[in-house]
Amino acid sequence: MRSLNLVGNTFGCSASGERLVSAARDGDFQEAKALLEYNPRLAKYATFGGRNSPLHHSAAQGHHEIVSLLIESGVDINLKNYRGQTALMQACQYGHWEVVLTLVLFKANIHKTDCLNGGTALHLAALNGHACCIRILLADYIPSISSFYKLVKKKSRFQEFVSESNDGTSLHEIINRPADGGVTALHMAALNGHVDSLCLLLDLGASVNEVTLEDGATIDLIGAGSTPLHYAAYGGNPHCCQILIARGASLTAENEKGWSPLEVARLWHREWLEEVLSAHQQDRTITLPSPYLSLPLMSVVKIARECGWTSDSLSNCTDPCPVCLENKCTVAASGCLHELCTRCALYLCSTSNTSSAAHAPPGSIACPLCRHSIVSFKKLTTTKPQLQLLKQNSSLSCCSCSSMPRIDTPTMQQRIPLSKKKPASQSLNFHKFTTLKLDNNLCLRGTDTIASIVRRSHINRYPRSSFRWSSSHVKGRRSWLCTSNQSVESPGDY
Incomplete structure (x- = not known):
């Protein structure tokens, strides 16, 4: 009988959890909401065998609404899967910026590393070229000040403004943090x-x-x-090489094998880089500020955390947000003082990738109403802080059966109509099956490339990179440094 109770208890734990995993993977918000209303502890469910939790599934698929729903149900936001990756890492890997923004708003830890290669969410975003995810990840480290870009360029008094955040880590340390083998995010972006x-x-x-x-x-x-220039030469992208050279990369630097970037290009037959990596060509390019730099993001993220980013009702609002016409105005743009809702301000700062006006500070965002440059947002006097902050609970490897109801009547027939909402006072029901009285003590717990170069003569005549990789075990296991459509090659392949 004890063995039978154990089997029944395991089935009771996993049946609803598996449904939640499927709902998270498929983006079925109503199904996920119904299951979590029935038992909020299902948010902490992890399938047996060390697979992904519902949070990881929804993050990998880009279902940000379900991610928010799971977090509000008490799931550990920094929970790692069987590969040692957090939900934030998976969202950055696949470029789901809305999921990244949701996790950052709930203060997900961006410093977590995976168990295989020691890479962070920033490494994965750079590896796959998701610039929008990079700027959202660093929202707490880039102050909303107009002089930020000049301070970084001149490297004077820079640490005075951005040296440390609440966790005591500087922006310089995060950007240049090495993963396995000393590879930085810049190495990955240059290689690919x-x-x-x-x-x-x-x-x-x-x-x-x-x-x-x-x-x-x-x-x-x-x-x-x-150096990153060696990696760019290996990857074969002339634009990356030119930008690195213009930013001070050495053309004569040699690695421990005695190879310069030009020799690396020759060894892997990147003939189109010969002219780019020649010393007499290093002063012919001028780089522009990245249009993905977003200065107002820190200010609006702080407001969103303090006051929320959704409005409950517009019944008493005579002047809704002019952008969405759905929410109350909660923030005002610096300079022009146009009012927006917090959600629209977050969307604007996260998606804008156009250059500012000629005389605007680099990194400022154009106002959607008057095109005036925005450096920061400020909270309106009518915007009130949230009365109750969300609390994060400790993580569990499996849901707890203590909140599952005891089913003593084997003739009970119950269903979940997911097509329409049920009041919170009503219980949610499941399909009929043979029931067992469960013993809780026996529970098993188990992007587009930007035009960054003003003068780039001769670039158009360079052929595309023939960067190919081999899949044989002799040439090495699949390198995490390369995107999913690449594998490793060696000079001997030619």
Whole structure:
């Protein structure tokens, strides 16, 4: 009988959890909401065998509404899956910026590293070229001040403004944090030819002189001591090489194998880089500020955390948000003082990728109503803080059966109509099946490339990179440094 109770208890824990996992994966918000209203502890459910939780599934698929619903139900926002990745890492890997924004608003930890390669969410965003995710990740580290770009460029008094945040980590440390083998986010963006991410990282203080290390499990065919320019030469993107050179990358730097960036290009037959990596061509390009830099983001994120980012009702509002016409105005733009709702302000700061006006500070966002440059947002006097802040509960590997009802009547027939809402006072029911009285003590717990170069003569005649990779075990296991459509090659492949 004890064995029978154990089996029944396991089924009771997993049946609803599996339904929630399927709903999170498929984006079925009504199904997920109904299940969580019935048992909020299902948000902490993780399938047996160490697979992804509902939070990881919804983050990987880009279902930000379900992510928000799961967090409000008490799931650990920094829970790791079987690969050691958090939901934030998976959202950055697939470029779901709305999920990233939701997790950042709930203060997800951006410093968590995976168990395989020591990479953070920033490394994964740079690896796949998701510049929008990069700027949202760093929203708490880029102050909403008009002089930010000048301070980074001149590197004077920079640390005075952005040296430390609430967690005591500086922006410089985050941007240049090495993963396995000393690889930084700039190395990854340069290798895979992501110009927009490369420019943004450089504008935020990424160092062009960081080198890789010899130790580490990541296979590095280029060699230890390689700079981002070595990686860009290996990747074969001339735009990345030009930008790095214009930002001070050395053309003569040699790695521990004695290879310069030009020799790396020759070894892997990137003939179109010969002219770009020649010393006499290093002063012919001028770079522009990245249009993905968003200065107002920090100010509106702080307001959203304090006062929320949704409006309950417009019944008493005579002047709704002029952009969405759905929510109350809660913030005002600096300068022009046009009023918007917090949700529209967040969307504007997260999606804008157009250059500001000629005389506007780099990183400012154009007002959608008058095109005036916005550097920060301020809270309206009528905007009140939230009465009750969301509380994060500790994580569990499986849902607790203590909140599951005991079913003593085997003839009970129950269903969940998901097509329309049920009042909170009504219980949610499941399909009929043979029931067992469960013993709680036996529960098993188990993007588009930007035009960043003003003068780039001869670029159009360069052919596209022939960057290909081999899948054989002899040439090395699949490197996490490369995007999903690439694998590793060696000079001997030619």
